[in-house]
Amino acid sequence: MYLLKRQIRRLYEQLLYWDFLYYIKRTPEVSDNAYDCARDELAYLERCYPGLCICSRSGLFKKKKHILPMLSLRTTYNKEDMLLFDKRIRNRLKDKPEADVVYCCEIKLDGLAVSLLYKDGCLVRGLTRGDGIYGEDVTSNVLVIEAIPNKLLNDGSLPHILELRGVLVMSNYGPNILTRFSNYKSNYYSTPRNAASGSIRQLDPTITSKRSLSFYCYEGHSILPGTSPLSISHIANLNKIISWGVPVCEHRRTCVDIKEVFRFYDEIKRIRFMLGFSIDGIAVKLDSIEHQKKLGVSTKTPKWSIVYRFSSEEKMTKLNKIVFRVGRTGILTPIASFNPVSVSGVTIRAASLHNISFIRRLDIMANDTVIVRRSGDIIPQVVRCIPKYRTANTKQVVFPLYCPSCFSLLTKALTKDKVYLYCTSGLSCPSQLKASLKHFVSKYAMNILGLGDVIISKLVDYGLVLNSYGLYYLKAKDFMKAASIGLNLSHKLVLRISNSKRIPLSRFIYSLGILKIGRLTALSIASSYKTLNSLLLADITSLASIPNVNIKAASNICLYIRTHNNIIRSLASILDIF
Structure with a gap:
């Protein structure tokens, strides 16, 4: 029994030390797999010998389910998509008067989305967005952030149970201010979102309280079943939330047509670097709550909202080769491999070319010179090729006739206006089987x-x-x-x-x-x-x-x-x- 107790103590202290390195020092020294093995071993011993348990360390960031899913928003970088979005909205609402289609435009803050739960006006829970269904419980940390009110002002309209959603951002984001937060001066957070995320996940709430975090609410929900929405419009909801003492970003506007949305976008783009915090575009939402409910949501995103992002940094590089990768569903995805290039502080070496139609539309050829960027400052993307730099080595892309994994004859699949190469072998194809098993054992x-x-x-x-x-x-x-x-x-x-x-x-x-x-x-x-x-x-x-x-x-x-x-x-x- 003594040896078991010593083993539990050793695992507990080891995990606590790894948490300290990961969340505070930002210098992890073990792989995720090694961490998970140690955590599982500790959990197993604590289940078998509950009398030897040490006060749980995992409760600091325990995952809890959101009352309502926190969906992500669809994003775009170009006007054409925005015009199509407006057209779809008006087609779906063609039974409504034209004047009823009003958009609420807000700036899209580059930070960490959080959900705050208030009961009778008192803050009782704070969750990070997480995967949209489950988030990390960071209640102890949100309670010490000065920008988040612990108790709301009650003007008589405050719901019994209220969920507020907003974004935590690092005010005046920059290397100078973040240097104070680290003993390693060269070890800055790479993005504003990482800065906010690292600050809210501190093991010691007093450290979080010292970070210059700001909070801006972007929506609210009355939770009890059968209760009506806070108001009939999104902009009215935000005004009501302000009356309860909750910060809401002042840069918002209602627009009666897509032209006004474009004017708002241009205005925000001109002043984006003078705001004191980082933004990456504007969020465009239908203002009417009734219209939002009629359009509904897809699997991951609301159909009544879109983010019109500012253009990402673009770099030129040389495309070396294109290989075709077989996915879980049998669709072959062409992958472009190019010379390493640094974009927004991150080195990228490859990007998906999606399908045959994409390659043909961009007129991409092997050994082309291409322009790449990080879509949403995350996903590597080939934007276009530059034909004037083509040489004798530039060749047309040769699409395979046979699956590179199982060598069966490929077929072409047409989805809307996109053409895919498709392997019909199913689980008999090693690549499809591997991808299927990878999905089967995955976290979710x-x-x-x-x-x-x-x-x-x-x-x-x-x-x-x-x-x-x-x-x-x-x-x-x-x-x-x-x-x-x-x-x-x-x-x-x-x-x-x-x-x-x-x-x-x-x-x-x-x-x-x-x-x-x-x-x-x-x-x-x-x-x-x-x-x-x-x-x-x-x-x-x-x-x-x-x-x-x-x-x-x-x-x-x-x-x-x-x-x-x-x-x-x-x-x-x-x-x-x-």
């Missing part, structure tokens, strides 16, 4: 830690796994043989696979990797059908009647159930799905 699916790309690839190459349920028949010796890993880690992987057998229905649906079925859609389906057997008997009509499920998604579910029924039944016989 079966959540099997430590089973990464390299191990999955080797298991498939050795023929030890032919489908997802084959993972549950693996032995420790299989991992040792295929992945050349030690006995202890092999046993841990077998244990983690076994521990993943009890799973909610929503996560199981998502783990199947059905086309167009994301986590939010899977959650809606699970809430409607309750059991797997009920889902297997569903038809397209009943599925399409579920919120967040359109006809295309419903068709994909029915097709998957019909073609993969054996796999689903085999998994159901192994797993405890609830």
